[in-house]
Amino acid sequence: MQGFTLSPARLFGVLAVVVCGLFTAQVQADDTDHSLTVEKNTHAYVVNADGSFVLNVEMISRVNEERAIKLHAQRPLSFNRTLETLKVVEAYTQKASGRKIRVQPKQIKEQQERASADAPMFQDSRVKVVIFPDVAVGDRLVLRYQLQRNKPLFPQQFEDINIPDFYQTEQTSFSYDMPASMPLYADVKGYKASTPAAAPGRKIYHWEQLPSEKFRIENGAVAYSDYGQFMAVSTFADYKQFAQAYAARAQIEVTPAISKLAKELTNNLDTPRSKALALSDWVRKNIRYVAVYVGPGGVVPHPAQAVLDNRYGDCKDHVALLEALLKAVALESSPALINFGNAYTLPTVPTLGLLNHAITYVPSLDLYLDSTAAPIGAGYLPIPDLGKPVLLTQTGALERTPISQLGKVDNTLTFTVADNGGADFNHVSTVEGWGAEFNRFVFKSLPPADLKKLTQEILSMYGQSGNGEVVSDTLEGNAPIFKSTITGHTDNLVNLPGPTGVPTLTSLAGGISQNVFAFMAEKERTQNFTCLSGEIAERARFEFPKTVNILAVPKAVSLKSGGFDYQATYTQDGNSVVVTRSYQFAHTDAQCSAQDYVAMKPTIEGMVNDLKSQVIVQTL
Secondary structure, X not given: OOOOOOOOOOOOOOOHHHHHOOOOOEOOOOOOEEEEEEEEEEEEEEEOOOOOEEEEEEXXXXXXXXXXXXXXXXXXXXXXOOOEEEEEEEEEEEOOOOOEEEOOHHHEEEEEOXXXXXXXXXXXXXXXXXXXXXXXXXXXXXXEEEEEEOOOOOOOOOEEEEOXXXXXXXXXXXXXXXXXXXXXXXXXXOEEEOOOEEEOOEEEEEEEEOOOOOXXXXXXXXXXXXXXXXEEEEOOOOHHHXXXXXXXXXXXXXXXXXXXHHHHHHOOOOOHHHHHHHHHHHHHHHOEEOEEEOOOOOOOOOOXXXXXXXXXXXXXXXXXXXXHHHHHOOOOOEEEEEOOOOOOOOOOOOOOOOOOEEEEEEHHHOEEEOOOOOOOOOOOOOHHHOOOEEEEOOOOOEEEOOOOOOEEEEEEEEEEEOOOOOEEEEEEEXXXXXXXXXXXXXXXXXXXXXXXXHHHHHHHOOOOOEEEEEEEOOOOOOOOEEEEEEEEEEOOOOOOOOOEEEEOOOOOOOOHHHHHHHHOOEOOOOOOEEOOOEEEEEEEEEEOOOOEEEEEOOOOEEEEEOOEEEEEEEEEEOOEEEEEEEEEEOOOOOEEOHHHHHHHHHHHHHHHHHHOOEEEEEEO
């Protein structure tokens, strides 16, 4: 299960996100990849009563374009060496003439699975890489292999989920040969079921994938499984039974050491909420995220005391230790299984495929905590946790995390323009809510050399050249407000002598323009997409020298629709111009629909036009 990762998203008040680049529109295109055709893809399971199984797979792919060779001339096959064995039955390259070039044993390499992007992974997962010889355009890659699961993750249970890729597919099928005593429940979309076949003591279920157009996943869109084809099967009758199976393998013991630590951390705190936040923050700051998937470690947490002793663990281990600490101060909690990707919908039948993360829920406080999210302070959730269905393993209830949380930004910016068009500037950003700790984390993570050149990189985003210095509040503690300041000089703010336009910048980073332009990442939308509520206020002052005449300022703007409330004013004060902007976005969910986007678009375009406005000046 996953830990927290940073990703470029609409992040209120996040200074460093600007260096990733402004969001730009992408053209609508069919992203079905024609470089490869999957001619046959069959998965045949034979499941035993204890939940173990044998899977036979046959895959035949045709290479249509040169670019597919690099990606598909070698096929990685993952397996868990403690729970599974994997055997390559047959593999060969079939030339266009029909000649077969077989994969030799030395062309099958076994290696450790790649480490995660954020942390080392101690796991039993291995990869057999099948390297096809002499692959050219027009060839077929034929692979047959057998995976044997010797020990199920959940005793006497079986579950599976399939979400198709975007290659052209001619024949894809799944069959499940089950003991007659094990009913198989299914939730499918885009697959056709055959009438189950019977054999002595067995029942065989079969599905064929139906042809379907798959269009490019749009920028910021929800998971394909939310709106496209998928097939989920499970012997669990419902999520409550699934939760019970998880809880049975996630027992918690409050040891004397855990009890002592919990009481020390909460000794001076007098409310249950303050205690819960303090314990979650301690785990977040002191238990390193490391994925430890050994044996059944994908679903079974390590003992809480072992996690405390080692000072590392994966998401389940974080939850286990936090649950024990909370219990030591008389606060009951439950692991909450959630999708940490962009899936906002779960199948009607429970599978592990989309429940890939665990967080903590404290029922008495109606409080969700994610102690693996190192950049997010306790009491807030990382963006991928918001508005998601969660399974509470202690009760089996399906609930939903909050759709929004406090996120306010206040930016002030002053330019003192020189006769040559350069300008000294001072940018102050004050962040309140979830972004406060996030910014502290970003600043802590930046190497000194990167922090030193950050101003140059920010200015370059606006076509400016210059330099400056970034300073901030203390990076320690949990203050709910965080302030950072950029002081510097840009060489080319105004192209004098003019007449010329001066961009009405009201922030350099983490502000209104970054959030508005993120909404414009797509010209049109057909898929639901994530949308983040928040509030930003900005004020900028442009102080021009006496040698410069202000010819015109933009008109005030007021836009209020589609969930947005946007206001902008422009006031001339002597030989200065003061610009104020306020932006609020509120939505009833953490995701917006394509229909929502239609309603939003006029306001978004109006905001973009205003953000591109200019003050017209000329040298006297």
